Amino acid sequence: MRLDFIRPLYDRPGPFASVYLDTDRTAAPVVTVLPRRWAALKERLIASGAPAAVLRPIEEHVLESVHGSPGLAIIAEGGEIVLCEPLPVPPRRETARWSPLPHVMPLLAQRREEVPHLEVLADRTGGDVIVVAGGRRRELLIEEAAEGRIQKTGEGGWAQYNLEREVEETWRRNAAAVAAAVDREAAAIGAELIVLAGDPKARALVADHLGKESKKRLTIAEHGSRAPGAERCHFRAEVERACAEWNARRKAELLEAYAAGPYATGLQETARALRERRVQTVLLRDEPSSTATVWIGPEPDQLSTDRSELVVWGVADPVEDRADAALARAIAATNAELWFVDEIESPDGVAAVLRF
Numbered sequence: 001m002r003l004d005f006i007r008p009l010y011d012r013p014g015p016f017a018s019v020y021l022d023t024d025r026t027a028a029p030v031v032t033v034l035p036r037r038w039a040a041l042k043e044r045l046i047a048s049g050a051p052a053a054v055l056r057p058i059e060e061h062v063l064e065s066v067h068g069s070p071g072l073a074i075i076a077e078g079g080e081i082v083l084c085e086p087l088p089v090p091p092r093r094e095t096a097r098w099s100p101l102p103h104v105m106p107l108l109a110q111r112r113e114e115v116p117h118l119e120v121l122a123d124r125t126g127g128d129v130i131v132v133a134g135g136r137r138r139e140l141l142i143e144e145a146a147e148g149r150i151q152k153t154g155e156g157g158w159a160q161y162n163l164e165r166e167v168e169e170t171w172r173r174n175a176a177a178v179a180a181a182v183d184r185e186a187a188a189i190g191a192e193l194i195v196l197a198g199d200p201k202a203r204a205l206v207a208d209h210l211g212k213e214s215k216k217r218l219t220i221a222e223h224g225s226r227a228p229g230a231e232r233c234h235f236r237a238e239v240e241r242a243c244a245e246w247n248a249r250r251k252a253e254l255l256e257a258y259a260a261g262p263y264a265t266g267l268q269e270t271a272r273a274l275r276e277r278r279v280q281t282v283l284l285r286d287e288p289s290s291t292a293t294v295w296i297g298p299e300p301d302q303l304s305t306d307r308s309e310l311v312v313w314g315v316a317d318p319v320e321d322r323a324d325a326a327l328a329r330a331i332a333a334t335n336a337e338l339w340f341v342d343e344i345e346s347p348d349g350v351a352a353v354l355r356f
Contacts, residue, residue, distance in 0.1 A: 001334035001339060002114060002190070005134045009082055009102050010300055010329050017045055017054050017076045018103035020091035021062060032118040040061045041096035048098035053079045092288055100296065101325040108328065109286050111135055114342045115243040116288070117193035118186055120178070122202040122233070123173030123226045124171045127178035133189035142178045158336040175205030187279060193217055193246055195239045215284045254281055254339055254353060261298065262354040263279075265345075267292060267323055268305045270352045274330040275301050275313070279355045281337040282327060285349030292323040292348060300333030323350075 009016075010274030019041055023034060042055060056075050061084065083102070087110055097103045116133040126143035169345040186194060194210075194217045195202055207218060219242045224235030257263075257280075264273040271294060273279045295307045297315035303326040304310045327350070331338050336352075344351050 001046050001108065001114075002335075002337055003108070003328060005225050006083070006102075006104055006328065007332045009077075009104070012082060014100050014102075015050075015098060016100075016102040017058060017074075018095065018097045018099070019045075019058055019062075019072075019074045019076075020087075020093070020095040020106050021072045021074070022070070022094055023067040024088040024090045033286065034067075035063060035174055038095065038149055041094060044096040045098050046238045048096075050098040057081050062102070066350045073107045075104070077102075100319050100321045100327065103322065103328055104328050105322075105324040106288070108338060109288070109340060111241070113284075115246050116189045117191050117195065117239070117243060118182055118189075119235075119239055120194060120196045120198070120206065121224050121226045121232075122175065122178055122196065122198035122206045124174060124199060124202045126174050127181075127202070127206065129181050129185060129225055131185050131190070133188060140181055142174075142181050149215075165321075171202065172205055172209075173206065175202055175207045178206050179209035179211075179214075180204070183214050186214050186217065191217060191220060193242055193293055195219050195221050195226060195242050197221035197235050197238070198226060229340065251339065251341060254283065254341065255343065257281075258283060258344070258351060258355045262313070262356065264352040264354060267294065267348045267350045268310050269332075270327070270350050271303045271305060273336060273352055273354055274303065274327070274336070277301065277334045278356055279331070279334060279336040279338055279352045280355045282331050282355065283339055283344045283346075283351045284324070284342045285342050285346070286340045286345055287349050288325065290349070293320050294323045294326045294327075295319070296321055296326050300329045303330055 015276065021037060021041065038059065042059065043057060054076050058074050059079055060075065061081060069086030071090045073085045073087055074081055075083040088110040091106055095106060119130040119132065121128045129140040129142060131138045182194060190256060194214055196206060203220065210218065215329060221235055223238060224232060264270045270282060293304050294303050295310050295318040296303050297310055297318055302310060302313065302315055307318050
């Protein structure tokens with residue numbers, strides 16, 4: 001998982017209020033239970049020193065907005081909300097934290113299974129291209145991208161051959177337009193998978209027109225149609241299976257790379273490697289109850305388990321914060337990746353695959 005989407009948070013000086021709120025409507029009417037839930041979290045933030053100016057926009061959003069999701073992650077700094085994201089399931093624990101760094105790890109842990117990918121349904125008039133990345137889904141409609149006949153008539157006669165050629169050329173041009181959109185969107189999000197379904201003829205034409213990089217990431221799904229009212233549950237199941245298989249392969253590759261080295265084991269070694277910008281991927285055991293802390297400086301790569309070490313590095317006044325918050329900042333700043341790997345052999349659940 002790349003953490004580019006949280007990088008702008010660290011352009012702000014902090015401190016941050018981080019809130020994870022259960023907005024599930026199934027247990028009780030949200031209009032009655034949500035104010036109580038927020039009041040409890042607000043009390044904890046006030047006790048931690050969060051000023052009213054920071055809490056006000058969070059409260060307005062929580063109490064005045066319509067929430068269609070079962071959970072909500074909100075991070076505020078300097079009197080404004082700087083990150084607000086609906087959660088697909090309620091947070092494992094409701095959290096309210098006032099701290100030097102934003103508490104992003106619960107959000108990242110919920111996102112960990114997401115593979116940036118494209119879902120493509122094609123027919124001879126065009127295609128639906130669904131872009132999935134950064135916790136969001138965006139749908140593009142590429143339809144009848146080229147003018148011309150799309151149906152063969154079987155009329156016969158001297159013009160039949162030319163008419164059929166015209167129809168096939170229209171199919172080809174429509175498929176080329178879909179493929180161009182897929183190539184563009186895949187490059188923009190760094191897609192790891194492209195799952196293509198739909199009319200077999202159109203599917204084959206789109207696949208033929210994809211660029212080399214897109215073809216490397218292509219998976220053909222047997223189910224799925226653009227027809228009005230068509231059931232897409234089987235297509236969704238194939239997409240989920242393809243993503244799960246990609247995740248399993250990637251996790252196995254990372255564990256093999258970690259075993260082969262170079263690697264760092266433990267929080268102290270990993271922090272040092274992040275400071276030296278040698279980390280390719282941080283491997284983290286998902287432990288929500290962890291209370292490990294590190295010392296940090298103002299720069300994203302300034303973190304250590306030893307306060308005196310940061311002082312030697314030139315940090316005049318190190319402060320203490322959660323280790324996972326400091327790791328997330330350093331990973332985002334150094335273009336590393338984060339993977340939750342429960343099988344990692346490390347006493348404190350932290351390790352890294354190194355670039356060198």
